[in-house]
Amino acid sequence: MNARPIAADKVFAAVSAYVLLAVMFATLFSLLQVNQPNAFHVNSVTSRMASSAGRR
Structure with missing residues (x-):
């Protein structure tokens, strides 16, 4: 392997590309959330377990 400095x-180009990708994904997810409000809604497992344990 040839080690080059x-x-x-x-380095700045790599950081810029990383930040650009992050902004693109954030924009995509925010547009999805605006168009479909419960797009990222997750029922927690612990709340379901707690509610089913209380029924016994």
């Missing part, structure tokens, strides 16, 4: 512009 990494220039600062490559």
